[in-house]
Amino acid sequence: MNGPGQTQPDYGLLACDVFADELVALGGESPPWRALTFLEMGLHDHPDQLRQQVQSSIAELEATPGISRIVLAYGLCGNGLLGVRAGRVPLVIPRAHDCIAMLLGSAARRQALMRDVPGGYFYSPGWIRGGRVPGPERDAYLRDLFQERYPDDPELVEDLLEADRDTFSHYHTALYVDVTQDDGARNKCQQCARSLSWSFRMLEGDPAWLRDLIWGQWDAERFLTVPPGASIALDGEALIAR
Amino acid sequence: MRTVKAPNDMSEILNTLTESIKAGKRKDAKAATEQALSENIDPQQILAALTMGMDDVGRRFKANEIFVPEVLVAARSMKSSMELLEPVLAESGYTPDHTVIIGTVEGDLHDIGKNLVAMMLKGANFSVVDLGTNVGAQAFVEAAQTHKASLIGLSALLTTTMTAMREAVALFREQGLAAKVMIGGAPITEQFAQDIGADGYATDAASSVDLARSLVA
Ligand code: B12
Numbered sequence: 001m002n003g004p005g006q007t008q009p010d011y012g013l014l015a016c017d018v019f020a021d022e023l024v025a026l027g028g029e030s031p032p033w034r035a036l037t038f039l040e041m042g043l044h045d046h047p048d049q050l051r052q053q054v055q056s057s058i059a060e061l062e063a064t065p066g067i068s069r070i071v072l073a074y075g076l077c078g079n080g081l082l083g084v085r086a087g088r089v090p091l092v093i094p095r096a097h098d099c100i101a102m103l104l105g106s107a108a109r110r111q112a113l114m115r116d117v118p119g120g121y122f123y124s125p126g127w128i129r130g131g132r133v134p135g136p137e138r139d140a141y142l143r144d145l146f147q148e149r150y151p152d153d154p155e156l157v158e159d160l161l162e163a164d165r166d167t168f169s170h171y172h173t174a175l176y177v178d179v180t181q182d183d184g185a186r187n188k189c190q191q192c193a194r195s196l197s198w199s200f201r202m203l204e205g206d207p208a209w210l211r212d213l214i215w216g217q218w219d220a221e222r223f224l225t226v227p228p229g230a231s232i233a234l235d236g237e238a239l240i241a242r
Numbered sequence: 243m244r245t246v247k248a249p250n251d252m253s254e255i256l257n258t259l260t261e262s263i264k265a266g267k268r269k270d271a272k273a274a275t276e277q278a279l280s281e282n283i284d285p286q287q288i289l290a291a292l293t294m295g296m297d298d299v300g301r302r303f304k305a306n307e308i309f310v311p312e313v314l315v316a317a318r319s320m321k322s323s324m325e326l327l328e329p330v331l332a333e334s335g336y337t338p339d340h341t342v343i344i345g346t347v348e349g350d351l352h353d354i355g356k357n358l359v360a361m362m363l364k365g366a367n368f369s370v371v372d373l374g375t376n377v378g379a380q381a382f383v384e385a386a387q388t389h390k391a392s393l394i395g396l397s398a399l400l401t402t403t404m405t406a407m408r409e410a411v412a413l414f415r416e417q418g419l420a421a422k423v424m425i426g427g428a429p430i431t432e433q434f435a436q437d438i439g440a441d442g443y444a445t446d447a448a449s450s451v452d453l454a455r456s457l458v459a
Contacts, residue, residue: 046306107402160311167314
């Protein structure tokens with residue numbers, strides 16, 4: 001098993017770039033992976049595309065010499081990881097539904113927050129970097145996009161932007177999950193909250209799940225190992241290999 | 243007085259209506275609906291034109307050709323047309339036989355898909371009671387009893403709230419509700435629907451209508 005201080009990294013890490021800040025921080029100066037591939041976080045809105053890209057990146061990572069395992073910094077992600085198959089080497093994946101649970105350290109904590117703060121929208125440095133979280137950058141991005149798509153119809157563009165703002169009408173709190181003590185990201189989240197007249201709440205992230213993922217502390221309760229040839233499946237709400 | 247429209251004009255108006263729904267142009271959709279009504283076009287045909295536009299929007303969203311706001315402006319256009327159409331439908335003796343209770347399950351605030359389904363069900367002559375989002379299982383039970391519903395529709399978009407769906411269906415069974423239960427939302431599969439003992443599941447708004455009809459038949 002790997003661990004801090006271990007010298008010969010032997011796995012390839014395939015990660016959603018929503019985790020870029022946390023993984024770089026937790027990996028330290030001599031990170032435990034042999035190769036690292038980030039995939040774009042926007043893929044989460046299109047589970048089928050996400051599945052295809054993860055599968056083809058696994059094939060590429062496997063071809064890297066010296067790799068005997070692939071570690072996925074992904075959750076089930078709207079079923080996007082369902083059906084992903086291990087090829088030559090086993091896969092290791094957290095038994096998480098999404099990145100929010102991983103940043104908070106456990107599924108139970110995430111469930112409790114969703115219950116206690118039903119109008120809460122989660123932010124993290126990665127989500128903020130993606131520029132699609134509710135707030136001024138999202139507005140600007142969508143305005144450009146729709147103006148380009150409907151150059152002759154400014155009224156429709158305004159309607160579209162209003163419709164987008166409307167989708168957040170049930171929300172009232174920005175929940176910022178902090179793992180990296182990143183003042184810049186936190187400030188941006190506060191700006192988003194202000195622009196929407198939401199309240200801002202700082203949540204202390206728990207790096208344990210991600211840290212144990214990359215440092216090889218793979219207990220069966222929190223991590224699923226998928227042997228070569230098997231694929232990621234669901235049994236009720238639990239991730240299994242089949 | 244009643245004038246009979248030449249079929250060509252009629253299909254042109256209905257075509258305009260379908261196109262304005264697709265483009266999310268609320269004013270145009272409203273104008274086309276008003277024109278269709280004043281030309282005495284069969285309200286059922288007007289409804290079909292609206293539905294056809296919305297089906298196309300749903301398809302393009304699934305194919306990643308358009309974004310959520312584009313779906314929403316189309317839905318709003320359809321809604322404003324429906325407001326004009328509903329009284330006419332009611333007048334023509336078209337009154338709902340069945341009540342559906344619909345809502346998004348506890349912990350989940352996604353409602354775009356649920357709203358679309360609700361609207362299409364209304365269009366298909368169901369009386370729809372929409373409980374909104376983050377709805378607890380007990381609230382569904384109470385509403386089903388109060389409104390003597392024949393059908394309950396549950397929506398969930400998060401794999402983490404699919405559990406709430408399972409619990410809700412279990413409660414309905416425990417309470418011996420007569421209403422049939424249909425479920426939907428992007429992560430829902432046929433397998434899951436069977437697992438939790440729902441009566442049916444549908445992947446989009448158009449097939450939700452077929453499903454609802456078959457469940458109350
Ligand atoms: C739009 C969207 C949002 C909007 C929602 C706006 C609103 N008012 O609904 C916003 C941005 C606010 C949002 C918030 C969040 N979201 Co969101 N969201 C989406 C997105 C991109 C599209 C969903 C949608 O509206 N689709 C359009 C409609 C038309 O399709 P539909 O919902 O599938 O509905 C159709 C069918 O499913 C069916 N149907 C639906 N309901 C029913 C009911 C019945 C009875 C029947 C028969 C049929 C049926 O018919 C519908 C019409 O065709 C999805 C990704 C995706 N592609 O699904 C993520 C997604 C669902 N969200 C996700 C996440 C993580 C969240 C947040 C937790 C993010 C955060 N940072 O806090 C919060 C949720 C908080 C909460 N408590 O709910 C994840 C879920 C991951 C998971 N754990 O399962 C997804 C999969 C994206 C992702 N991978 O990250 N989200």
